[in-house]
Amino acid sequence: ARRFPPSLSMVSYTQALLRYLRPQAGRVAGLAGLLFTATGLQLLVPQIVRAFIDGALAGEATRRLVSMAVWFLVVSVATQLLAAAATYVGTDLGWRTTNQMRADLADHLLALDMSFHNDRTPGELIERIDGDITGLANFFSQFVVRVLGSGLLLVGILAALFREDVRVGTALAGFTALTLVAMYRTRSLAINASNSERETSAQLFGFIEERVAGLDDIRANGAGSHVMRRYAEVAREYFFKGRSAWMRRSIIWVLIIGLFSAGFLIALAAGIWLYLEGAITLGTAFLFYQYMNMLQDPIEQVTNQLQELQKAGAGLIRFAGLMNTTTDLPAGDGRPLGAAAPRVEFRDVTFAYDEQPVLHDVSWTLEPGQVLGLLGRTGGGKSTITRLLFRLYDPATGSVRFDGRDLRTVDVDDVRARVGMVTQEVQLFAATVRDNLTFFDGSIDDAEISTVLSEAGLWSWLESLPHGLDTELGPGGSGLSAGEAQLVAFARVFLKNPSVVILDEPSSRLDPATEAAMADAIDRLFAGRTGIIVAHRLETVARADRILVLDEGRVAELGDRDRLAADPESRFAALLRAGSLEETA
Ligand code: ATP
Ligand code: MG
Numbered sequence: 001a002r003r004f005p006p007s008l009s010m011v012s013y014t015q016a017l018l019r020y021l022r023p024q025a026g027r028v029a030g031l032a033g034l035l036f037t038a039t040g041l042q043l044l045v046p047q048i049v050r051a052f053i054d055g056a057l058a059g060e061a062t063r064r065l066v067s068m069a070v071w072f073l074v075v076s077v078a079t080q081l082l083a084a085a086a087t088y089v090g091t092d093l094g095w096r097t098t099n100q101m102r103a104d105l106a107d108h109l110l111a112l113d114m115s116f117h118n119d120r121t122p123g124e125l126i127e128r129i130d131g132d133i134t135g136l137a138n139f140f141s142q143f144v145v146r147v148l149g150s151g152l153l154l155v156g157i158l159a160a161l162f163r164e165d166v167r168v169g170t171a172l173a174g175f176t177a178l179t180l181v182a183m184y185r186t187r188s189l190a191i192n193a194s195n196s197e198r199e200t201s202a203q204l205f206g207f208i209e210e211r212v213a214g215l216d217d218i219r220a221n222g223a224g225s226h227v228m229r230r231y232a233e234v235a236r237e238y239f240f241k242g243r244s245a246w247m248r249r250s251i252i253w254v255l256i257i258g259l260f261s262a263g264f265l266i267a268l269a270a271g272i273w274l275y276l277e278g279a280i281t282l283g284t285a286f287l288f289y290q291y292m293n294m295l296q297d298p299i300e301q302v303t304n305q306l307q308e309l310q311k312a313g314a315g316l317i318r319f320a321g322l323m324n325t326t327t328d329l330p331a332g333d334g335r336p337l338g339a340a341a342p343r344v345e346f347r348d349v350t351f352a353y354d355e356q357p358v359l360h361d362v363s364w365t366l367e368p369g370q371v372l373g374l375l376g377r378t379g380g381g382k383s384t385i386t387r388l389l390f391r392l393y394d395p396a397t398g399s400v401r402f403d404g405r406d407l408r409t410v411d412v413d414d415v416r417a418r419v420g421m422v423t424q425e426v427q428l429f430a431a432t433v434r435d436n437l438t439f440f441d442g443s444i445d446d447a448e449i450s451t452v453l454s455e456a457g458l459w460s461w462l463e464s465l466p467h468g469l470d471t472e473l474g475p476g477g478s479g480l481s482a483g484e485a486q487l488v489a490f491a492r493v494f495l496k497n498p499s500v501v502i503l504d505e506p507s508s509r510l511d512p513a514t515e516a517a518m519a520d521a522i523d524r525l526f527a528g529r530t531g532i533i534v535a536h537r538l539e540t541v542a543r544a545d546r547i548l549v550l551d552e553g554r555v556a557e558l559g560d561r562d563r564l565a566a567d568p569e570s571r572f573a574a575l576l577r578a579g580s581l582e583e584t585a
Helices: 010-057 062-110 114-118 122-164 166-213 215-220 224-277 282-324 382-389 412-418 433-438 446-455 459-463 482-496 512-526 561-566 571-578
Strands: 344-352 357-366 371-376 397-402 419-422 500-504 530-534 546-551 554-560
Touching: 010 062, 010 122, 010 282, 062 122, 062 282, 122 166, 122 282, 166 215, 166 224, 166 282, 215 224, 224 282, 344 382, 357 371, 357 382, 357 397, 357 546, 357 554, 371 382, 382 419, 382 500, 382 530, 412 419, 419 482, 433 446, 433 482, 446 459, 446 482, 459 512, 482 512, 500 512, 512 530, 546 561, 546 571, 554 561, 554 571, 561 571
Parallel strands: 371 530, 371 546, 419 500, 500 530
Antiparallel strands: 344 357, 344 397, 546 554
């Protein structure tokens, strides 16, 4: 898969925001309304308190004082309710937008080719799809509520202070500006540390996921202590990165406390001085103090959100990077493949997963309806040939052709719809046998499944399962043998009704009953279809019309099975004589 250098300008921020916020315009407007009203009410509270204090000192009627107190309560409660409503609408907005992003990203990643997925552990992708985007959810919901709301409140407070006394207004505006700048400057200290903390956390989860998935093999090979050691190393890295990020965040925290102490000092000193001068009432002195108190929260919110913006920015860059990763498999020209069994051809195919070539100039042709038996030593490239036929990869040079048409010109989805593949290691899910057969496609009813299964000769096998179609499989399909898992995969292929069938036989031995069911199923599977079978057993290879022996990615022998079997000089005949398809020489 091609990766573009991750870069994201301010334009793409706005683009991303707009693209996902536009469908939610109504909610955005509602949120803005809530924020405006809440801010206005918040600014009103200290004014009421001042009127109350000054009124009480002037000996106003109790009835008026009580009504002011009631107004204070009403406005305070209303502010809280509005703030709660704004948070609700904001969070709802955040989740709606990011659920869409999650879905878009998951869709995009699933459509990427295998070389992309081979390069990444599932844990890493989970962290990208879920972790990063949850970070963005906070950004979408909080940023608007907090930054917009806080900015509005800051401006409102400073305007109110200016109205009272220009000197106090100027002093506290200066304080606000200084604090914002100081906090903005220091925040980059924490951002980089937080980013590398997130990176190492993704690595740690990737590591754990992969090792837990390979538990059997790790135990069997006694690699436990090695894995634990690696785990300790990765976790240690995470700890140090986390600690450094935490310490940097703490520095900023201490700075905030120091700055705000200074702010309170300004407000108190100004209040006391002006009051002693007789320039203001006691209520106004208290008003200064209260407004100063109210500055604290929005300043913190704005700087916190600027940090969040950075974090969300990093997440958004990774999101854009992944969304910009394109598949190495070019799109086709849109012409569909025919439904009839095609003539299948490899023309001078060379292929490498990484640097090391796996296939060298492989050429062969198979007439419609014929079956090719693929033989050869382990690691020779047999499964690789099946992956090229399924367009999991495209050849580096040469071409794979159906009825003479290069598969590169056919849409990937179309190739995969026309080609049925049973892989060497069948992947099953913790679900019922029915769901494993239909891949959770609820539109396929039981009648269709049973028709297909009886056609495939698999019905009696299915009846032997304890609960038939409703038999629940364990995680990873545990509860079925390797052979039975292949039978399920056969049934999947029958349901799909493809015109080309690829069967990568499991190299493990099967029990005789499963083997018999499988032999029948294979016969029916290949009827009327062009077939490629990677054979590890003599019985299976008897079905093949043509034989291809691969040796280290090169065609060592190619011909009609009967002719090769009759030729005592051929490799195939030697294999038959040895009674095993595993070449020993
Ligand atoms: P077997 O009989 O054991 O199934 P095979 O003939 O099917 O073997 P392939 O799976 O095609 O062999 O592998 C051919 C070569 O390609 C091997 O050397 C293998 O290590 C390499 N290979 C296979 N899959 C990958 C992959 N995803 N990434 C990198 N190299 C791979
Ligand atoms: Mg293989």
